[in-house]
Amino acid sequence: MLFTTLPFFLFFVAFFILYWFVFAGTIKAQNGLILAGSYFFYGWWDWRFLFLLAGTSLAVYFLGAWLCRTAREGRKNLLLGVGLLISLGGLLYFKYFHSLLPLGLSFYTFKMISYLVDIRKGKTAPAGDVVVFCSYIAFFPCLLAGPIDRPASLIPQLERRREFRYSAGSDGMRQILWGIFKKVVIADNCASFSSDIFAHYASLPASALVYGAFMATIWVYADFSGYSDMAIGMSRLLGFTVSPNFNYPFLATNIAEFWRRWHITLTSWMTDYVFTPLNIFLRDLGKGGLILAVLINFTLIGLWHGPCWTYVFFGLLNGCYFIPMLLRGFRRRRAAGIGRIATFLLVMVSIILFRSVSLDQALGFYRRIFQTSLFSPFFIFEKVNTVVTLVCILGMFVAEWAQRGKPHVLQIDGIRAFPVRALIYFGLMGIILTFAATKNADFIYFRF
Numbered sequence: 042m043l044f045t046t047l048p049f050f051l052f053f054v055a056f057f058i059l060y061w062f063v064f065a066g067t068i069k070a071q072n073g074l075i076l077a078g079s080y081f082f083y084g085w086w087d088w089r090f091l092f093l094l095a096g097t098s099l100a101v102y103f104l105g106a107w108l109c110r111t112a113r114e115g116r117k118n119l120l121l122g123v124g125l126l127i128s129l130g131g132l133l134y135f136k137y138f139h140s141l142l143p144l145g146l147s148f149y150t151f152k153m154i155s156y157l158v159d160i161r162k163g164k165t166a167p168a169g170d171v172v173v174f175c176s177y178i179a180f181f182p183c184l185l186a187g188p189i190d191r192p193a194s195l196i197p198q199l200e201r202r203r204e205f206r207y208s209a210g211s212d213g214m215r216q217i218l219w220g221i222f223k224k225v226v227i228a229d230n231c232a233s234f235s236s237d238i239f240a241h242y243a244s245l246p247a248s249a250l251v252y253g254a255f256m257a258t259i260w261v262y263a264d265f266s267g268y269s270d271m272a273i274g275m276s277r278l279l280g281f282t283v284s285p286n287f288n289y290p291f292l293a294t295n296i297a298e299f300w301r302r303w304h305i306t307l308t309s310w311m312t313d314y315v316f317t318p319l320n321i322f323l324r325d326l327g328k329g330g331l332i333l334a335v336l337i338n339f340t341l342i343g344l345w346h347g348p349c350w351t352y353v354f355f356g357l358l359n360g361c362y363f364i365p366m367l368l369r370g371f372r373r374r375r376a377a378g379i380g381r382i383a384t385f386l387l388v389m390v391s392i393i394l395f396r397s398v399s400l401d402q403a404l405g406f407y408r409r410i411f412q413t414s415l416f417s418p419f420f421i422f423e424k425v426n427t428v429v430t431l432v433c434i435l436g437m438f439v440a441e442w443a444q445r446g447k448p449h450v451l452q453i454d455g456i457r458a459f460p461v462r463a464l465i466y467f468g469l470m471g472i473i474l475t476f477a478a479t480k481n482a483d484f485i486y487f488r489f
Contacts, residue, residue: 042085043483044271045225052082053275060279061205068202072172075199075279079179083145090143093131094179100127101153102174105160105167121161128153137348145185147345147489149178151310156192158314165193173199182275186268186486188286189306195283203280213277215451215466220270222469223263227437229478230430231260239396242406246414250406257396258389259434262290264485265304270449285448289441294380296362296387307345311338332367336360346395346489351403355394362387429476 042049056078064070084091104124111117132150135142156174159165168174177196183189238245238253245253269286276283284306293299300308316338323330336357343356393410397403440450456462 223267
């Protein structure tokens with residue numbers, strides 16, 4: 042059930058009605074519905090992997106409770122090790138040694154790891170209710186592709202009474218609308234255009250490859266941030282506040298700022314649980330240790346996406362982007378406009394690796410893109426959808442710049458005239474209905 046399909050719409054409407062009008066009497070009833078609905082949602086894809094999700098969730102829940110009750114340090118470490126083995130075991134087996142990948146496995150595994158580690162460090166208390174914990178792990182808006190909320194953020198919200206607030210609900214619906222627009226109009230069309238160019242890169246001029254890399258970059262951003270917008274918006278409709286996952290990353294003036302704005306919950310998770318321990322371990326090496334920690338951290342971010350050399354080098358390349366800043370220190374920024382353009386180009390270069398199906402294709406793409414045909418004419422306005430997509434991309438950038446201080450673009454309460462707001466909403470709906478890509482593609486991050 043993709044968020045943008047009729048089956049999911051019917052599922053969510055039914056869930057919403059039950060959640061607020063039938064099960065609103067008690068927290069336990071609502072949490073039970075969340076768990077049942079989340080498992081139904083997950084089982085729609087492949088019911089067999091429900092056993093993996095439920096089994097590992099129960100194991101981690103009981104290990105977390107045991108870990109908290111145990112006073113002996115050695116036993117605490119043993120229980121943490123067993124929990125990490127259970128959590129990571131499934132991830133490593135299915136992601137790196139098996140051809141079939143359960144959806145959302147990476148995302149809910151990271152939730153389990155942070156739960157156990159935070160209990161071991163005394164940063165959070167174990168959930169007192171197994172339904173609450175399992176609902177935290179399987180919360181369906183965020184189950185398949187995040188955001189990756191920490192236990193101290195979402196579990197307390199599951200443990201307290203929730204009331205529907207019209208302002209939060211309407212804002213959530215606006216964010217869902219913006220996410221749908223980015224997904225079906227921008228991302229899916231960009232996917233089609235870039236796929237054709239990457240498939241035939243060997244016979245196209247470099248100018249076409251630049252266009253393909255640009256479209257691939259916008260595709261990845263609009264697809265994943267569109268999913269995050271929908272997940273956050275649906276959570277708000279259910280009375281939850283989940284972590285933001287994107288903060289207008291293409292407004293970043295350097296690569297460090299970009300990664301603070303891009304896939305925020307993964308970046309912060311890796312910073313807390315991988316980079317910081319590595320940096321402490323390597324601190325005796327001085328600046329060299331810091332650089333090594335950054336390179337390892339980003340290589341693991343790349344490897345997190347899958348067992349492909351393209352992903353490994355995607356992560357490593359982004360880590361290498363940090364080296365000049367680490368060597369000279371984070372000095373005064375260059376002109377903001379130049380910094381944004383330079384950062385976008387660096388990201389676009391790395392996305393070529395991310396988008397390529399093999400390292401050979403990526404290397405061939407790089408070889409051909411830096412040729413004199415870079416200045417050859419390439420006609421991109423042959424189809425109406427191409428023009429519309431480019432206009433929508435431009436509109437997205439302008440809107441993000443104008444709303445850069447807001448959590449999402451459609452938070453336009455400052456426009457007092459309702460007819461103007463309604464025109465924006467219905468205009469977006471019209472664009473979605475008219476120019477949505479003919480192929481309803483899966484979200485990119487479902488494969489991770």
